[in-house]
Structure formats: C-alpha cells, structure tokens
Amino acid sequence: MADGKPTTFTLSCPVPRVADDRIVLAHGGGGRLTHQLIEKIFLPAFSNAALDQRHDGAVLSLAGVTPGSRLAFTTDSFVVRPLIFPGGNIGDLAVNGTVNDLAMCGARPLYLSAGFILEEGLEIETLRIVVASMREAAVKAGVQLVTGDTKVVDKGKGDGIFINTSGIGIVESKTDLISGFERARLEPRRQEPGKTGALAPEGSGVPHACPEPAERVSPLLRDVGMRPPPIGPASVQPGDAVIISGDLGRHGIAILSVREGLEFESPILSDCANLWPAIEALLNAGIEVHCLRDLTRGGLATTLNEIAGDRNVCIKLEEALIPVDEVVQGACEILGLDPLYVANEGRFAAFVPEAQAAAALDVLKKVEVSQGSVRVGKVEETPGRTVVLQSRIGGNRVVDMLSGEQLPRIC
Amino acid sequence: MCLAVPGRVVEIIDTKDIAFRCAKVDFGGVRKEINLAYTPEAEVGKYVLVHVGFAISVIDEAEAQRVFEYLKQIDGLQEELGEIPQ
Amino acid sequence: MKFLSEYRDRKAAEQVAQAIRAKVTRPWTIMEICGGQTHTIVKSGLEDLLPREITLVHGPGCPVCVTPIELIDKAVAIAQRPEVIFCSFGDMLRVPGSLKSLFDVKAEGADVRIVYSPLDALKLAKTNPERQVVFFAVGFETTAPANAMAAWQAGHDGVENFSLLVSHVLVPPAMEALLSSSNCVVQGFLAAGHVCTIMGYEEYIPIAAHYKVPIVVTGFEPLDLLEGILMTVTQLEEGRYEVENQYSRAVRREGNRPAQQRMAEVFEVSPRQWRGLGEIPASGFQLRGRFQKYDANLRFAFSGEPARESPECIAGLILQGIKKPHDCPAFAVKCTPENPLGAPMVSSEGACAAYYHYGRRQTHDVHSELPSPASR
Numbered sequence: 037m038a039d040g041k042p043t044t045f046t047l048s049c050p051v052p053r054v055a056d057d058r059i060v061l062a063h064g065g066g067g068r069l070t071h072q073l074i075e076k077i078f079l080p081a082f083s084n085a086a087l088d089q090r091h092d093g094a095v096l097s098l099a100g101v102t103p104g105s106r107l108a109f110t111t112d113s114f115v116v117r118p119l120i121f122p123g124g125n126i127g128d129l130a131v132n133g134t135v136n137d138l139a140m141c142g143a144r145p146l147y148l149s150a151g152f153i154l155e156e157g158l159e160i161e162t163l164r165i166v167v168a169s170m171r172e173a174a175v176k177a178g179v180q181l182v183t184g185d186t187k188v189v190d191k192g193k194g195d196g197i198f199i200n201t202s203g204i205g206i207v208e209s210k211t212d213l214i215s216g217f218e219r220a221r222l223e224p225r226r227q228e229p230g231k232t233g234a235l236a237p238e239g240s241g242v243p244h245a246c247p248e249p250a251e252r253v254s255p256l257l258r259d260v261g262m263r264p265p266p267i268g269p270a271s272v273q274p275g276d277a278v279i280i281s282g283d284l285g286r287h288g289i290a291i292l293s294v295r296e297g298l299e300f301e302s303p304i305l306s307d308c309a310n311l312w313p314a315i316e317a318l319l320n321a322g323i324e325v326h327c328l329r330d331l332t333r334g335g336l337a338t339t340l341n342e343i344a345g346d347r348n349v350c351i352k353l354e355e356a357l358i359p360v361d362e363v364v365q366g367a368c369e370i371l372g373l374d375p376l377y378v379a380n381e382g383r384f385a386a387f388v389p390e391a392q393a394a395a396a397l398d399v400l401k402k403v404e405v406s407q408g409s410v411r412v413g414k415v416e417e418t419p420g421r422t423v424v425l426q427s428r429i430g431g432n433r434v435v436d437m438l439s440g441e442q443l444p445r446i447c
Numbered sequence: 448m449c450l451a452v453p454g455r456v457v458e459i460i461d462t463k464d465i466a467f468r469c470a471k472v473d474f475g476g477v478r479k480e481i482n483l484a485y486t487p488e489a490e491v492g493k494y495v496l497v498h499v500g501f502a503i504s505v506i507d508e509a510e511a512q513r514v515f516e517y518l519k520q521i522d523g524l525q526e527e528l529g530e531i532p533q
Numbered sequence: 534m535k536f537l538s539e540y541r542d543r544k545a546a547e548q549v550a551q552a553i554r555a556k557v558t559r560p561w562t563i564m565e566i567c568g569g570q571t572h573t574i575v576k577s578g579l580e581d582l583l584p585r586e587i588t589l590v591h592g593p594g595c596p597v598c599v600t601p602i603e604l605i606d607k608a609v610a611i612a613q614r615p616e617v618i619f620c621s622f623g624d625m626l627r628v629p630g631s632l633k634s635l636f637d638v639k640a641e642g643a644d645v646r647i648v649y650s651p652l653d654a655l656k657l658a659k660t661n662p663e664r665q666v667v668f669f670a671v672g673f674e675t676t677a678p679a680n681a682m683a684a685w686q687a688g689h690d691g692v693e694n695f696s697l698l699v700s701h702v703l704v705p706p707a708m709e710a711l712l713s714s715s716n717c718v719v720q721g722f723l724a725a726g727h728v729c730t731i732m733g734y735e736e737y738i739p740i741a742a743h744y745k746v747p748i749v750v751t752g753f754e755p756l757d758l759l760e761g762i763l764m765t766v767t768q769l770e771e772g773r774y775e776v777e778n779q780y781s782r783a784v785r786r787e788g789n790r791p792a793q794q795r796m797a798e799v800f801e802v803s804p805r806q807w808r809g810l811g812e813i814p815a816s817g818f819q820l821r822g823r824f825q826k827y828d829a830n831l832r833f834a835f836s837g838e839p840a841r842e843s844p845e846c847i848a849g850l851i852l853q854g855i856k857k858p859h860d861c862p863a864f865a866v867k868c869t870p871e872n873p874l875g876a877p878m879v880s881s882e883g884a885c886a887a888y889y890h891y892g893r894r895q896t897h898d899v900h901s902e903l904p905s906p907a908s909r
Contacts, residue, residue, distance in 0.1 A: 299479065300476060366474040366476050367474075367477045369534065370649075428543055429542075429577050432578040434890070494536055496730065496783050498727060503730050506783060507782050507783075514756060514760055518548050
C-alpha cells in the first residue's frame with residue numbers, strides 16, 4: 037500500500053455460525069437459521085392447522101359463527117422489563133393482554149398473531165421459556181396462534197424481546213325486535229362529534245376498534261323485545277355502579293420488586309390472567325353490562341379518568357372499598373407510589389346499572405379470575421370529566437390523570 | 448423530603464463498625480435492608496421509622512397509644528354527658 | 534400496616550375533628566411546614582373535616598421547590614457529561630431549570646438514575662469505578678444524616694469517584710424568615726415531624742416565645758395532622774404560645790443524637806438561596822473539612838449561562854402562604870404538571886401540584902361542588 041499500512045479486509049464470514057444458545061442476526065434473515073428457529077421453537081409450541089401450513093398468512097373458517105355476529109380485532113405491543121417477573125413473563129403477558137382487550141369488547145377471543153423482535157445476543161433458553169408460557173396461556177384461553185413473524189435487531193437496539201400480538205374475536209349476536217321509541221331511549225348520552233374512546237363507532241379509525249358492540253339481550257329487556265345498550269364508554273350512565281374484579285397493584289409491584297430488589301415474606305406475583313371467563317359469565321347471565329375496561333398501564337385511576345372524560349360524567353369512588361393487598365400496600369408505601377396508578381394485568385372494571393350490581397357481583401365471584409370482585413363506586417352527573425375519591429377519613433379529593441409515569445417519591 | 452415509613456425489625460446484621468450495622472426490616476410483608484447506624488437501641492421485634500434506607504427513630508409504642516387513649520376518654524365522656532351539641 | 538393504618542381510622546378522625554369544631558370560636562390561620570404533610574392533607578381531603586374558621590396554608594416545606602434554579606442547571610450540566618452517572622430521588626427529576634430538567638436530559642441520553650437511598654448511589658460508585666457518580670443531596674434535616682453517612686462511608690472505604698451535589702435546607706431559619714415578614718398571616722405552626730425526629734424541638738422554643746406563635750411538632754398521617762391542629766387551636770384559643778409534641782411516638786425533645794453527631798462531622802451550616810424566597814443566612818448545609826473533596830460543586834467546573842426564572846411564576850408568594858395556587862394567573866392554564874413554570878407545580882409536595890392534582894382548578898373549585906362530609 038502506498039502509505040505502508042497493511043490492507044485489512046472486513047468481509048463478514050459467509051458461513052453462518054450456528055449459534056445454538058444465543059440469537060444472532062441471521063435468525064432474522066429469513067434463511068436457514070430463521071427456519072431452524074421456527075421449526076425448533078415456535079411450531080412445536082403453537083402447532084395448529086393454520087400455523088402448520090407455514091404460509092404467509094392464515095386462512096380461517098367462519099363455520100359455526102352465528103349470522104349477524106361481528107368481528108372484534110385488536111393489537112398490542114409488549115415491551116416489559118424485566119422479561120421474566122414473579123408470576124409471569126412477557127409471553128403470557130402478550131397473550132393475556134390481547135385476549136383481554138377482546139374480552140373488553142364483549143368478544144370471545146379466537147385467534148392471535150405474534151410478531152417477535154428479538155435482540156441479538158438474547159439467550160435462546162429465554163425465548164423457549166417465553167414461548168412455552170405463551171403456549172400455556174393460549175391453551176388456557178382457548179385461542180390459537182395462527183400466524184407470526186420474527187425479526188432480529190442489533191445488540192443494543194432492543195430490550196431482549198419485543199412482542200406484538202394482534203387478536204380476532206367474535207361478538208355473538210342474538211338479534212331481537214326493538215321499537216323506535218326504545219331505540220331512542222337507549223341512544224348514547226350526549227355523544228359529542230368526533231369524540232373517540234377505545235370503543236369508537238365503526239370507521240373512526242381508532243386502533244382498538246371493536247367495530248360493533250355486543251348485542252346480547254338481557255332477560256330484563258328480552259321480555260319487552262329491546263336491544264341492550266352497546267358495551268362501551270358510550271353506554272355509561274349516571275346511576276351506574278362501578279365494580280372492579282379484584283385487588284389492585286399486583287402486576288406493577290411484581291415488576292418493580294425485581295427492578296428495585298425488594299424481598300417479600302411471600303412474593304407478590306403478577307395478576308396476569310385471561311379475563312374472558314368472567315366476561316362470558318356476565319354476558320351469559322344476562323347482566324346489562326354498560327362498559328368494561330381492563331386496568332393496565334396507569335392503573336384504575338387512569339382508566340376511570342378516560343371514561344369520565346369521554347362521557348363527561350363524574351365517577352365517585354370510596355377509598356375504604358378499594359381492595360389493596362397488605363403487602364402490595366407496604367411496597368407502595370416504601371416506594372412512594374399510589375396503588376390507584378399501579379398497573380394490573382388481570383383486573384377489569386365493569387359499569388352496570390345500580391339495580392344489577394348485586395347480581396353482577398354474584399356472578400363474578402363464582403369465576404376464579406374475578407372472585408375478588410367488589411363494588412367501589414358509582415357514576416353521577418357532576419362534576420363532569422372528574423373522578424372523585426372519598427378518602428378513608430371521609431374527606432374528598434379529585435383523582436387526576438397522571439402526567440407521565442408515576443415517579444417514586446421520598447418526600 | 449420526609450416520607451418515613453414504620454417497619455418491624457426482623458433480623459439484625461451486626462458489624463464491628465456501627466456505621467455499617469444493618470437490619471432486615473419488614474413493612475407489612477415487604478422486606479428491605481435498612482441501615483441502623485442512627486438507632487443503636489433498635490432490637491428485633493421493635494418498630495423503627497425508616498427514611499431513605501436509614502432507621503431514624505425507634506417507635507415508642509406507649510406514646511403511639513396515647514392518642515387512642517385520649518379518644519377513648521372523650522368517647523367515655525360523651526357517653527356520660529350525652530352528645531355535645533354542634 | 535402497624536403504626537400507619539390506625540392513624541387513618543375514620544371514626545378516630547371524626548372524633549378529633551369534632552373536638553376541633555367544639556374548640557374553635559374564631560378564625561385561625563395555621564401553616565404546615567412539611568411537604569409530606571401537605572400531601573396527606575390534600576390526599577385525604579382533610580380540610581373537608583375542618584370547621585370553616587380554620588385556614589390551612591402550606592409553607593415552604595418542599596426542599597424540591599426551594600432548591601435554587603442555579604443548582605438545577607448545575608445538576609443538568611453535570612448529568613450531561615458522558616462519564617457521569619447522576620443519581621437522584623424521583624422528586625427532583627421533573628423540576629424545571631432555566632432550560633431543561635433532569636428528566637429532559639435523561640430522555641436525551643444522559644445517565645440519570647432514580648435511587649431510594651444515597652447508599653445506593655455509593656454502591657453504584659463502587660461497581661462502576663471508571664464512571665463519576667454524583668448524588669443530588671436535596672432535603673431538609675431529615676435526609677441530612679443519610680447523606681452524611683454516604684459521604685462518611687465513601688471516606689472510610691476510599692471511594693474517589695463519588696460526590697454529592699448538596700442542597701440541604703434547614704427549617705427554623707425559614708420559619709423565622711416567614712414570621713419576621715410583614716406579610717405574615719400565620720398564627721400557628723405544625724412543625725415538620727420527621728425533621729424534629731432528627732433535630733429535636735428545642736430550637737423552636739425561642740421562636741415560639743419571640744414571635745408568640747404556638748408550634749406543635751406533628752406527624753404525617755391524617756390522625757396526626759388532626760391532633761396537631763387540635764393542639765394548635767387549643768393553644769390559640771387559650772392565648773398560649775408554646776412548643777408541644779404531637780408526634781411523641783417518634784420525636785424526642787433532644788432528637789436523634791447519633792444522627793446529629795454524624796451530621797456535625799460531615800456538614801457545616803451555611804447561607805442558602807431558597808428559590809422564590811431569596812437568600813436566608815445560616816439556612817443550609819455544605820460539606821466541611823475532609824469531606825469537601827466530595828463536593829460536586831467544587832469537583833465539576835460550571836460555565837453555564839446565568840439562571841433565568843419564569844417571570845410569571847409566583848412561587849415565592851405561594852411558599853410563604855401569602856397566595857394560594859389558584860391566585861396565580863398561570864395556574865392550570867399556562868403552568869401545568871406537564872409544562873411547569875416553577876418548582877411548586879412539579880414536586881409532589883409542591884402546593885401548586887397538590888392543588889392541581891387534587892382538584893382545585895382555576896375555573897372552578899371542584900370541592901365546592903361536593904357535599905361536605907361534616908355538614909355544619
């Protein structure tokens with residue numbers, strides 16, 4: 037070379053190193069290693085007629101679906117750290133999270149897709165654990181994983197594993213006669229143009245769209261040939277009771293316990309679970325469900341604020357009625373967190389007419405995932421767009437939306 | 448900057464230097480390792496007030512009851528004299 | 534939880550509230566000094582249980598709020614250095630400096646970490662010998678013993694890559710500054726219980742005598758605050774101005790001696806800037822003697838621009854209890870937790886943040902629409 041320096045070639049070796057304990061970039065390349073990953077890890081776990089086709093997409097039969105039923109469709113991405121936490125991991129979180137979003141629409145969950153973004157260097161054993169959890173959660177929920185995708189990013193560009201799951205469910209229909217007068221009576225309250233909630237009307241382009249609400253007929257209404265109001269924030273009325281399906285804060289604390297190195301006498305496990313059995317029970321019992329929402333990021337406070345804001349109502353809570361496990365409370369005290377804002381992955385809120393609250397609780401308590409159900413408050417007209425809490429000592433305060441993530445306080 | 452939480456001393460890890468004396472403290476079922484340098488009188492079974500990883504006081508259980516004794520007294524008085532009209 | 538739950542009992546709270554109502558014959562203005570107490574008052578809706586005659590004002594009890602803006606700018610500049618791991622309590626992260634907050638630079642890639650104890654920061658220094666670990670030592674006297682121990686242990690273990698950016702503030706000088714102001718509306722004080730756990734309450738005796746104000750050392754649970762208010766009101770109605778100790782389960786008259794000794798070894802009293810109040814002599818701590826080498830202020834040169842406060846922020850008047858947050862034209866309009874103009878909107882104890890989050894907006898006081906639990 038003219039300048040006396042030796043030439044160095046930097047060609048990457050054309051023969052892929054067969055790494056059997058860690059993910060390498062080639063696993064996402066579409067070639068031999070990708071196939072190995074699919075054959076060795078994904079297919080054995082999720083094998084079903086659609087997936088075994090190994091095709092670009094899954095073609096699914098609609099046989100057995102009642103005419104007039106509607107499709108529910110949802111998507112979610114999961115980026116939790118640590119990947120594995122007490123009570124679960126990113127895998128069952130992904131399956132249950134998407135199954136629950138469908139359940140909140142009143143839809144029976146049927147099929148899932150899963151897109152994986154893996155980080156170079158991830159231990160394959162970790163992936164095996166995650167996939168095994170997904171399989172178990174899917175079997176429990178009665179859903180099939182019918183299509184998927186894998187990509188690999190450079191080391192440092194991902195948190196080990198990112199998963200996107202999309203889900204399809206069926207909102208079963210049982211149509212009945214309905215008079216014009218009654219239809220008007222059941223129209224959503226003061227629907228503002230352009231307002232979108234998580235359950236927006238068809239065609240509004242909201243990511244989580246459950247295109248048409250559930251059309252189950254409650255025994256109360258069937259007798260007079262009426263269609264019940266659709267399940268969604270739009271149906272929330274002053275006079276509704278607010279029920280939550282169990283105690284708060286387990287998932288968030290389980291995650292934090294790993295990050296902060298907390299020790300427990302008996303460990304707090306994430307409440308990650310499939311909620312459909314509880315919803316199915318409510319619908320089968322003919323309870324007139326106005327709205328369902330799972331209490332994930334931001335906790336109960338955030339969810340209720342969204343609904344109060346969407347519907348311009350006041351949601352009044354009683355602190356003394358809100359269940360928080362003593363150990364979760366202890367962790368919140370020393371971390372300086374408010375349990376109302378801590379994430380849950382196996383809890384939902386239900387809005388039902390006050391007159392049906394007792395019946396709803398009866399039904400829910402018989403289902404394992406909602407056995408801790410309790411009525412915690414009610415919906416009123418004013419002050420609008422506000423969630424108010426009556427504290428344990430009897431004073432009132434507004435429960436606001438969080439601005440950003442809840443930061444622990446020592447002050 | 449004053450969030451301090453009461454917890455029960457479960458196990459003490461004594462070292463030669465008081466500055467490094469630590470304990471496992473239980474907060475309603477959650478356990479954390481806490482520095483006891485400033486509460487040399489702390490023992491297993493006692494409650495300490497913990498702030499940013501340090502025990503800053505041992506809770507005086509007799510004093511803790513005081514306000515409830517006082518309330519019981521008022522309650523007793525009210526029963527004797529009848530409700531105080533507002 | 535023991536020693537917590539009992540102090541949140543509804544019946545007991547009602548009883549003490551009733552005793553307060555029975556005592557009061559005319560209006561009184563009482564200030565609670567500590568942000569933690571403000572937090573409890575607002576969170577439990579305590580004021581709903583009090584008779585209309587009692588006005589609670591919230592004092593400068595938020596070390597986060599009163600940390601001078603120059604120090605925030607310094608913290609931000611230090612955090613942006615690639616070799617630095619900057620450790621802080623969560624409370625400090627969103628406080629706005631002249632341009633940015635620690636949260637902003639964290640989002641831009643600075644290594645800013647939330648810790649629960651200064652010893653966590655020291656541990657980081659030991660496990661990352663090639664980095665400089667800086668801990669933002671903010672707080673009242675309550676936190677000073679912990680920070681002193683971190684510096685002392687660093688010295689003992691020969692840890693060189695560790696330093697403290699100190700912003701400690703002392704309560705009694707601030708109280709005196711408030712009381713000597715001609716604007717002072719405060720007639721009685723609830724002294725900060727955890728500060729007194731460390732320092733005792735002897736230093737408040739001359740203050741009570743000189744300014745003729747009752748001072749009651751008060752805890753942090755709803756029942757503590759109600760009892761503290763009852764004791765203060767009783768003194769006011771009887772024309773007494775003494776120091777009393779409501780928080781006797783944690784506070785002794787002489788305070789915590791071992792903690793005071795360690796603090797005296799590591800820190801010395803110094804003048805301090807209080808954001809919104811100006812400089813108060815002998816109102817802060819700085820590292821002394823052989824611990825000066827752990828002073829991040831000296832270790833890192835700072836050549837930033839001069840600090841600029843928002844001209845609209847009336848934090849000073851809020852911290853003195855002269856104005857309430859909804860008196861500020863910017864409150865909940867231009868100044869929100871997402872876009873704070875000053876520290877009291879950011880800190881979880883700041884009066885403005887407390888009012889905003891717990892429902893006292895400019896346009897309407899949500900509380901006025903709610904039925905009061907103790908209808909009088």
